Amino acid sequence: MLLYQFRMGTNPRRVIIYMAEKGIDVPRYELDYHGGEHRSPEYLRINPAGRAPALVTDGGVAITESGAIVEYLEELHPHHSMIGTDPLSRAKVRALERVGNDLCVRCQAWLWNLTDAFAAKEPDPSRPLADKVYRYVEELLDILEASIGEARFLAGGYEPTIADCTTFAIFQTARERFDQPLGKTHHKLDRWYRDFRRRPSADY
Incomplete structure (x- = not known):
């Protein structure tokens, strides 16, 4: 098994955060994004989308979506479940993980237009568009703020569950890579982020 990351x-x-929380050790290969390795013919044969991550199983099958990779590993390692232990808890975790996944998508569109770091995705960033997209980001932040409570x-x-892993990843991207105050005005989420950031799994 090999994880391309x-x-x-x-x-x-x-x-990566999920595996650290779960205690799963999978061999990894760090793609040279700056050198364009994720767009190389060799990697495109593994993941035609040309992006990370991709998990190649022991049987040589490539799993190319992060959510699917997490659920695949969770099925291989069901002890200390991070998806839930009964139908109701699994439904709740999956619902929140999907909100977190939607947050990733909306935040990526926001960051593409807020910075000039994604020229391949957005060669002409637009701050007015970024501001407009952020309204849809806040919609999901409001949902998560109401859900977490205390x-x-x-x-x-x-x-933690897979919902925390997914949501924390985009918070960390916005706050640490791009110095953007994602969720800072959502005080319960801000507290959650700061607490989770102290976990060993959150270290780069």
Whole structure:
């Protein structure tokens, strides 16, 4: 098994954080994004989308979406479940993880237009468009703020779930890579982020 990653990327980070929380050790290969290795013919044969992550199983099958990779690993390692232990808790975790995934998508569009770091995705960044997109980002932040309440983790309980891994990854990208105050005015989420950031899994 081999995980192709770009450790600074949001989607790879949700897998990396999950594996660290779960205690799963998978061999990894760091793609040279700056050198364009993720667009090389060799890597495109593994992941035609040309992005990280991609997990090649022991049987040689490539799994190319971060959410699918996490669920695949969770099925291989069901102990200390991070998706839930019964139908209701699994539904709650998956619902929140999907909100976190939507947040990733909206934040990426926001960051593409807020910075000039994504020329391949957005060669003509637009601050007015970034501001407009951020309104849709805040819509999801409001949902997560209401959901977490005073709990330590997004789905409640005493242990993180895949919802935390997904959502934390985009918070970390915005705050640490691009110095953007994502969620700073959502005080419960801000507290959650600062607490999660102290976990060993959150280290770059």
